[in-house]
Amino acid sequence: MAYSDKVIEHAENPRNVGTLDKDDPNVGTGLVGAPACGDVMRLQIKVGDGGVIEDARFKTFGCGSAIASSSLATEWLKGKTLDEAAGLKNTSIVEELNLPPVKIHCSVLAEDAVKAAIADYRAKQVAKTAGGSA
């Protein structure tokens, strides 16, 4: 199948590749997918004061569409509040990248990675608060 120009552009020049310290209390990490399924995404967010995402990083094992979906997701996440980020829908990724039906699962995985990263960050905050009050 032919790739859209946007997928190729993101896959060739992926944005925000990298690793944040997963033990940092302000960092949330989402690791989704499985090697046996052919795609694994790790998406990380660093949340600043006021619940705004300061930085987002990813690493992805997968096809070009999977790499592009996660790259695009990190671009969108920066500067968003956690609530805004949680509202990210896979359909927006499909639209932006012109993903064909067979690649929709890549966008779903990116949405899952964002949600998992937010959930991880929130769990850390709860733990911190609970730890502080004890």
Added chain:
Amino acid sequence: MTIQFPIFMDYHSTTPVDPRVLEEMLPYFTQHFGNAASRNHAFGWHAEAAVDLGRERIAKLVGASSEKEIVFTSGATESNNLAIKGVADFYRDKGRHIITTVIEHKAVLDTCKRLEKEGFEVTYLPVETDGRIDLNRLEAAFRPDTILVSVMFANNEIGTVQPLADIGRMCRARGVLLHTDAVQGIGKVPFDVEAMNVDLASITAHKMYGPKGVGALYVRRSKPRVRLVAQMDGGGHERGMRSGTLNVPGIVGFGKAAQILTEEGVAESERIFAQRERLHGKITSALEEVYLNGSAAHRLPGNLNLSFAFVEGEGLMMCIKDVAVSSGSACTSASLEPSYVLRALGVGEELAHSSIRFGLGRFTTDEEVDYVAELVVKKVQKLRELSPLYEMFKDGIDLKSVQWVAH
């Protein structure tokens, strides 16, 4: 020499028509356009003579004792269907058991599945980790009612060449017919229907620098004489085995392609083998965690099937989009399962997703080999920097110990 882009390194999928082949074909479209079945005028005679020459050249390539043993078809899918269904239909009162392997082309596997629905029983032999069948398993699979064994000569994905001469000997000793899908191996590794006791062999022109849309089935005529039930009704062409007006230009080209391979195949295979080894050596000396799929020793000269751990095959293909290769990754096909051939070797799903098949052929140049090797090394390194799995591997994490969230 300057390199022309894109580079074609997918010679298992198809091949370009050799210019010498095309040159012989051209007059048969416009000038000598006769129907080879027209027995009463010059146009027909000319076409028939051209078909006869093609038949002779193809008979010589496969080692047939008579050109009458060559039946023209539309391609190897039809040849495989005709061989297996034709034998099954003719010999069904003698027995209803067929033996094949799990790594056959779909044209064989799906034909066998259809026969199962019609009351035949099929044994699908597994393969060893190098892609070859275990002859002891074949021995054990024979039954008194076995009528046919169908084992491919060389595999299209991993290039593994089967011990066909041994298989032929075992079948002959039991009076069981042997069919082989010889599409990938013919003209590249030694093949001879007499020496190997092959009774039926499928080949196709477009995998050997001939045109698409024409193939052949070798059908043994003596010791034993193989009988087939035709799968298409019509004018009774090809001695009643395959009705339909012959594709004369296609057959002319197919014959020329066969003649070239008969004369040049050995030297060509040596050159391509050296290029394949060069590509393999350059890649593995620069990258860790690269695995060869299929047998190293029993392999088509132009086949290199590698798994690049921690990198997904389609992702890599996209990064080397100026190079045409193929992948066993699920993502390249509509089905979401990775290659059934690689899975049959026991290659883990993650490595099956990481596989790339390089297919070298007649027009591959040394410059292309060097360019592709360097490009692949560079892009695998880049994608590994992008891979969470590679980072975990480098951190000493056992990926098998991780609880993955499958989707």
